[in-house]
Amino acid sequence: MNKNKIPPRAYLFPMPVALIGANVNGNPNFETLAYVGIIEAQPPLISIASYETHYTNIGIKENGTFSVNTPSEVLAEKIDYVGIVSGKETDKSEVFDIFYGDLKTAPMASLSPLNLECEVVKTFMIKELVDVDEGHEIFIGKVVNAYADEKYLTDGIPDITKFKTYTYSLNNYWKVGEKLAPAFEIGKKYEKQ
Numbered sequence: 014m015n016k017n018k019i020p021p022r023a024y025l026f027p028m029p030v031a032l033i034g035a036n037v038n039g040n041p042n043f044e045t046l047a048y049v050g051i052i053e054a055q056p057p058l059i060s061i062a063s064y065e066t067h068y069t070n071i072g073i074k075e076n077g078t079f080s081v082n083t084p085s086e087v088l089a090e091k092i093d094y095v096g097i098v099s100g101k102e103t104d105k106s107e108v109f110d111i112f113y114g115d116l117k118t119a120p121m122a123s124l125s126p127l128n129l130e131c132e133v134v135k136t137f138m139i140k141e142l143v144d145v146d147e148g149h150e151i152f153i154g155k156v157v158n159a160y161a162d163e164k165y166l167t168d169g170i171p172d173i174t175k176f177k178t179y180t181y182s183l184n185n186y187w188k189v190g191e192k193l194a195p196a197f198e199i200g201k202k203y204e205k206q
Contacts, residue, residue, distance in 0.1 A: 027180030027187060032092055033061055034080035034111070034120040035072030041106040041120035044069040045096030047181040048149065049081060057156035059131060062149040065138065068100035070150050076118035077133045079154055082125035085177045089186060114158045126165040126176040130158040 028047040035042055048062035059081055063070050073079045084092045095105050109122035114130040121128040131154030139148035165175045179186045 027182050030084055030092060030179055030181045030186065031061070032080075032082040032084055032088075032095065032109075032122055032125060033063065033069055034082060034122065035069050035078065036076055036118045036120060037068060037072035037100060038075075040104070041111050042069050042072055042100040043095045043105050043108065043120070043122070044100070045092050052153060058134070058153055059129065059156060060151060060153050062139070062151050065147055065150045067150075070152075072118075073133060073152055074136065076116075078116045078119040079131050079133070079152060080119040080121045081129040081131060081154075081156075082122045083127040083176060083178055084122075085124070085126050086179055086188065087177070088122070088124060089179065093186075114160065116157065121160065126161060126178065127171050128160040129156045130160070131155060132157050 029049050031046050031049040033044050033046050033049075044063065044067055046061055046063060050060050052058040052060050061079065061081065063073075069079075091108055095108055098105070106120075110124065111120045112123055113120060114128075116130055116132060119130050121130065133152055134155050135151075135153040137151050139145065139151065159171075161171050166172060167175070173189065174192075176189075179188050181187070
C-alpha cells in the first residue's frame with residue numbers, strides 16, 4: 014500500500030455543524046461551530062472550541078452557560094450567516110425564534126431539531142496546552158436539559174433520520190446519508206482471515 018504523506022491537520026470527518034447560543038450583555042447571540050465534541054455520556058459533557066476573539070465567548074464566560082443547537086438543512090442559510098458575521102457588529106438576536114430553558118441565559122433556536130442547554134464546568138485556552146500566541150478557548154459544558162419536538166423523536170429518543178441535519182468538511186456542508194449498519198452488531202460477523 015502506498016500512502017501519501019500529507020500536511021498534518023485535524024482531519025476528522027465529518028465534523029458536526031452546531032449553532033452555539035449565549036447571552037452577551039443580556040442579548041441573545043449565536044455562532045456557528047464545527048469544533049464540537051462529546052466528552053462523556055454520564056454525566057453528559059460536551060466540549061466546544063471557539064476562537065478566543067469570538068464575541069460569543071464573552072457571554073459564555075459572563076453567564077457560565079451556552080446552548081448547542083443541531084440544525085436541519087432548512088436552516089443552512091441562517092446557520093451559515095451567523096457564522097459569517099460577528100455579534101460585535103451585527104445583532105443576531107432576531108435571526109432565530111428563540112426560547113430559554115431553566116438556566117435562563119443560554120438562548121436556543123426553536124427551529125433546531127435538537128437543543129442542548131449547557132452549564133460550563135471547565136474553561137481553558139489552547140495556548141495552555143501548546144506553544145501558540147493565540148487560538149481557541151475550550152468550554153466544557155454539562156448538558157443540564159435537552160429539548161426536541163415530537164416530530165424529531167422515535168420512542169422518545171432523537172432520531173437522526175428525522176433531523177435532516179448536515180455536516181461540515183473542508184469548507185463545504187454535506188448531507189447526512191443513510192444508515193450503514195447497526196453499531197455493536199456488525200463486528201460480530203468478523204472472522205480473522
